[in-house]
Amino acid sequence: MNAAPGAAGAMGTSAAAGLLACRACGQLSRRPAADAPCRCPRCGARLRTRKPQSVARTWAYLVAAAILYVPANILPVMETRSLFGTQKDTILSGVAYLWTSGSPELAVVVFVASIVVPLLKMGALGYLAWTVQRGAARRRHERSRLFRLVEAVGHWSMLDIFVVALMAALVRLRVLAEIEAGPGAAAFGAVVVLTMLAAMSFDARLIWDHGRHHD
Amino acid sequence: MPAIGPIGTSALVACHECDTLHRRVPLRRHALARCTRCGALLYSPPPFSAQQLFALVLGSLLVFMIAMAFPIVGLEVQGTRVSSTLPEAIWRLWDQERPVVAVLVFATTALFPLLELSALLYLLWHLLHGRCAPGFARVVGAVQALRPWGMIEVFMLGVLVAVVKLSHMAHVIPGVALWAFGALTFLLAAVVSFDPRHLWELAEDARP
Numbered sequence: 507m508n509a510a511p512g513a514a515g516a517m518g519t520s521a522a523a524g525l526l527a528c529r530a531c532g533q534l535s536r537r538p539a540a541d542a543p544c545r546c547p548r549c550g551a552r553l554r555t556r557k558p559q560s561v562a563r564t565w566a567y568l569v570a571a572a573i574l575y576v577p578a579n580i581l582p583v584m585e586t587r588s589l590f591g592t593q594k595d596t597i598l599s600g601v602a603y604l605w606t607s608g609s610p611e612l613a614v615v616v617f618v619a620s621i622v623v624p625l626l627k628m629g630a631l632g633y634l635a636w637t638v639q640r641g642a643a644r645r646r647h648e649r650s651r652l653f654r655l656v657e658a659v660g661h662w663s664m665l666d667i668f669v670v671a672l673m674a675a676l677v678r679l680r681v682l683a684e685i686e687a688g689p690g691a692a693a694f695g696a697v698v699v700l701t702m703l704a705a706m707s708f709d710a711r712l713i714w715d716h717g718r719h720h721d
Numbered sequence: 722m723p724a725i726g727p728i729g730t731s732a733l734v735a736c737h738e739c740d741t742l743h744r745r746v747p748l749r750r751h752a753l754a755r756c757t758r759c760g761a762l763l764y765s766p767p768p769f770s771a772q773q774l775f776a777l778v779l780g781s782l783l784v785f786m787i788a789m790a791f792p793i794v795g796l797e798v799q800g801t802r803v804s805s806t807l808p809e810a811i812w813r814l815w816d817q818e819r820p821v822v823a824v825l826v827f828a829t830t831a832l833f834p835l836l837e838l839s840a841l842l843y844l845l846w847h848l849l850h851g852r853c854a855p856g857f858a859r860v861v862g863a864v865q866a867l868r869p870w871g872m873i874e875v876f877m878l879g880v881l882v883a884v885v886k887l888s889h890m891a892h893v894i895p896g897v898a899l900w901a902f903g904a905l906t907f908l909l910a911a912v913v914s915f916d917p918r919h920l921w922e923l924a925e926d927a928r929p
């Protein structure tokens with residue numbers, strides 16, 4: 507788990523050294539003098555010093571995700587039709603059902619994946635975009651670790667969508683009940699996709715671009 | 722090696738997350754190089770050889786086919802049995818006029834994992850024959866772009882949650898695809914431990 511011996515030389519950033527790092531294959535190449543679009547000599551991917559309009563794009567995806575987060579939580583994700591009538595479940599009432607029906611462990615898992623992770627992701631990315639915009643130089647280690655966490659856990663929010671899909675596929679017995687995916691499921695899926703796109707648009711290198719002397 | 726200038730940029734590596742330059746040093750097996758500034762992973766030696774990865778990808782594709790073709794779970798109520806495969810579940814979502822959800826489930830559990838595995842198989846097949854596959858750069862790029870959107874492991878957890886929920890209503894019978902998805906989760910975890918960037922190193926060894 508150690509850094510490579512000999513790798514510790516304080517060499518500054520590739521941008522400061524007049525180099526461009528390829529995001530696709532990792533190859534470094536020299537930045538041409540002109541501002542002409544430049545491609546990686548090894549893989550042909552477009553080379554840029556930083557992701558274009560990273561903060562603006564992150565905000566755009568985040569705002570869209572936050573707007574859809576409301577219907578995703580208010581509208582039912584699952585509708586159960588049985589002899590006793592129709593029951594509409596939101597994300598939160600689904601968690602409550604698991605809790606009261608004797609599976610508190612799974613209730614916690616679904617609660618973390620469906621409620622905590624999306625909120626944490628939107629909050630964390632908003633905080634990261636905001637601090638980068640202000641040119642903050644503090645807590646860069648913590649912020650870069652936060653970004654890594656957000657990237658790693660993001661797709662687990664899709665859990666409830668898969669649960670609903672399976673329930674709808676299996677519970678289609680007139681004698682028992684029929685389950686359908688509700689309109690909230692589409693909104694919730696869109697929130698997950700949008701927060702993933704927000705994380706992908708955010709350039710973590712921006713966290714380190716300001717206040718080099720604070721190192 | 723293609724021309725990269727006289728400064729020997731291939732001896733350097735820039736951190737993906739903070740852009741700090743480091744000198745590349747050879748690593749022991751299972752060792753990792755971390756960024757001295759932000760702690761992000763800089764690079765690690767490939768966990769598998771091309772042959773091993775090829776076998777792993779081929780195995781994953783076979784298990785993937787089983788996972789798609791057989792029922793995941795079945796339900797039994799008053800003598801009536803229902804079961805569903807993943808494609809049937811996706812079709813039912815589409816049928817219920819939930820196209821967004823259907824497309825999302827289809828893409829993340831079936832299409833993207835299948836495309837990624839097929840792309841890897843194609844690249845490795847050519848590399849094992851000592852050549853670069855036609856369209857190499859694009860296909861490697863596709864593998865990298867598809868990777869974050871494959872969610873088989875999340876789906877596996879979803880199956881377990883659904884089984885618990887369903888067991889309150891009826892008798893649940895595990896299907897062949899349930900075990901196949903479980904196996905696939907582990908196989909894919911091994912496949913994604915191979916950074917697609919290593920394919921470029923393999924390609925450079927393959928070139929005359």
Ligand SMILES: [Zn+2]
Nearest residue numbers: 528531546549
């Ligand atoms: Zn490149």
Ligand SMILES: [Zn+2]
Nearest residue numbers: 736739756759
């Ligand atoms: Zn770094």
